[in-house]
Amino acid sequence: MRTPRALVARGTGPAVRDAALWAALAGAGVFAYRERVAEASPVLGLVLPLSILAVAVPGSRKRPGAAVFLANAVCALGLAEPAETASPYLAALAVLTYLLGVRSARTGAALLLFGACTAVDLALCALLGVGPVYWFYTVSMIPSALLLPWLAGRYRQARLALVRGGWERARGLEQRQRFVAEQARLRERTRIAADMHDSLGHELSLIALRAGALELSPTLSGQDRADLAVLRAAVSDAVGHLRDTIGVVRDGSDGPGGSGGYGPHGDPTASSVEPVEELVARARESGVTVDLRREGQAGALSPLVDRTAYRVVQESLTNAIKHAPGAAVRVRIVHQGARTEVRVANSAPSAGPSPVPVPAPAGAPASGHRGLTGLRERVRLIGGTLHAAPRRGGFEVLATLPDQVAPRRPGTAEELLEETGTGSESGRRLAAARRSTRRRFAVAVAAPAGLGLLLLGSAAYLAHQLTACVLRPADFAALRTGQERTELAPLLPDRDFRYVPDAVKALPAPPGTVCAYYRSSGSLLDQADVYRLCYSGSRLTAKDVLPSRPLTTSGDEA
Template identity: 35%
Template structure:
């Protein structure tokens, strides 16, 4: 038994009373209190007693969550003398079955409650000592006390098992994600090493040889300028390759101090590569001009800052547009436009038609535009590419100033992997932790549907079991009542057929023995019994003159013969 202070702490514990539970418990308590008050009114009990029982039932309904065993025992005892507390037994039994820990303790509490209810019922109503009536009372207690307790305990165990399986499944998913993450990291590191060893070496050779060629005295100024462009492009390519390798290895781009580009790692000289954002567009345009291509840069609108991913995407649009123009329309004039609209930056690269066909040796993989479309999509923008009216080509991108917060997606572990794509940057950790709220939508929905379906099936099974037990109780009770009625009731014509003066043996052969609980209490308010006589009291099969009047037939015997028979009514 909890002390008052401990009981209060248990009732006021954080999370004990969410809004939904408060509403449900209030409605349940109010319903039980109304039922208890209704029983009190129908039983002609006093106002104080009726209100007290109703308040007690409401209080016990709330306390059953922290004192399940105590509430069950109190309800079992109270229902014997206070019919209004009877409905509380079902709720208390269900709650006790769910909350009493330990099979032995639960069995002991329910056995004690069952014994107290049955024993006090017999003590309160001695007529229940009849074997048939005792069996009926025991069956009713089984249905109202034991069955809800078993159902509640089964529900609790099933929920515990489901939670355990759910946690185990989440742990397996978590381990699988960790294994897949480590496998991806190893594969990315291998790819990064291969790129560094192969492309890095070739680009370093190009940078070294173009650097040496640039200082060759035999070259003209125009040739030396073209070689300088090649050298700058090769060194810039090494910088970008190093950034890509770092991204593959670590999952994040690593800027240098103060946000500047990182210094070279010895593969070549650092020409001061500008930022790969809108600020670097001037450098791209200047490089194209130094290569001998007329390029015009137009800016319009009020300059607005972009998110880093959108800023980088704008740089890539200009870079891709210039590269395509150089490859497919060499020598044609190019116009680069940066137009700051109210909600987005519009980046355009338009080139005139080529004066002569591009050399067939120019290699192109067709992946540049696809990559740009993906970059733009991830920042909430879009990319369009197509021919112009004069036969030229136009590449345009619309990039919002604020990113929608969609993380850049990376690789998925396997084609059958049901997990969503993992945001970039999560590979540096131990892998995504997938708990009950982080499961994939399809898996969570399937588990929720299976859990709901299992709950419905279990609920239907429990309801069917209770219905079967109630039907069995009704059948047994009906048979029992019919038998008791045969022992305690006669028709008026049977009463009229008996005459005063007949022998007792003859009369008793014509009438039932009256040994039934139905005849208990009918002597109250009956006429006086003749002195020295023994009487047989039976009920009539007909209704009385009012709802609370019970017609009674009484036969009194003395010295072996019937000396009196009376017909009267008593209050039921």
């Protein structure tokens, strides 16, 4: 249970961070205002921007786009403030745009927002008739503060998504590992159940066979025969109960290895079973006619192959005892090349009375037919094949086994893809996140290059605008009032200065004249005086030297 103090700390965390961010962004505005406090408006330069930022910063958590628009409005206030060229709140716009890139994944909406902000700024410039420096600020600095931080925020968002995707993938792998472990436990339980079915069922069948043989002995009394009959029936019932129990266990846990078999990487101790010769000898002692022959030289058999061959013979003998009592059984084991062939065939059952009750036919629903199904799966897992079918009135089981088990069993392509992550849903999502991250990184590199070219173009255009309207001081001194325009044309620049500050334009001019303005210097960094030439018709009437920021009205008429 969380303490009240922890709840308070958790609830006020975002508010404290927003307050700290607002204080940092407002500090730049306060510092800039102190530098120009004598000529700046306190409402436009301080009160209104800080109030708007106080709303925009916390609002960026739920409405990051609206917060960016408000920050752009704060920067646009600098266009209406004649005491400054660039807004000190440009950093606030950049920070909120970065947060937009981190908190919002809507690319189209962000680009529309940037277009709207730029359109509003350009319309305000046209409405106020600002100078070229303000136009340069509007078409270069504000778009840079909008686009570049947003790209950085998107890259950060992609990185965070990639990290989150990696942790989700790791969590999924952990869950899959637990699932695989659980499946391994279930497969082991099923394997044990299959071994019980194969081994114990075989032994019980032999016991029932011996009891049936003793029941026919002439030296026994009637009571002994009755007891043996009861014993034989009890053993037969036990075999049925065992089959039913194994069926319940295996029905709930069959899987790729659910037949009770081993995979190609099974327990190496699985070969610790008796030789096939001993198995056949015990069957003979129980009264079963069995003929065993080996052909060829046995190579170095894998323990799993040796155990599988034993299981093929054991299951075949058990089926012959159950389904064909009294039949002769032939076992052939042939070693040839790198493979071993195990063939077990029994003849038709004898026509005489059977000492052992004959179970339901093979394949009938009552018997479940579990033995051959598990045996076929066991053989398949080590890369072999098994065929079982009636033959010449009897039944034949043929298994072809490799002497050595391959490192991978056939049919594991999908499992391999799932293990490596290739083709899985998590792998595809991770690859998509990586592609998105690389694409955003490329955009984050290309966008600054494009904006750099834009800035260079804007600076070149601004320089052309400010240098093409320069009237050299010597040429200005050579001008005389009363001269015609055609006489003055060789001394005048190609164009006049169109971005004259309003304060300069407001200075009084001779009545009835039309004035043209020129810059006195081509320097882009220094403030240059303005030359004013006033014409009455086509004749020069007056010429004046006006400071770019006049404190008093001055005029000069020659």
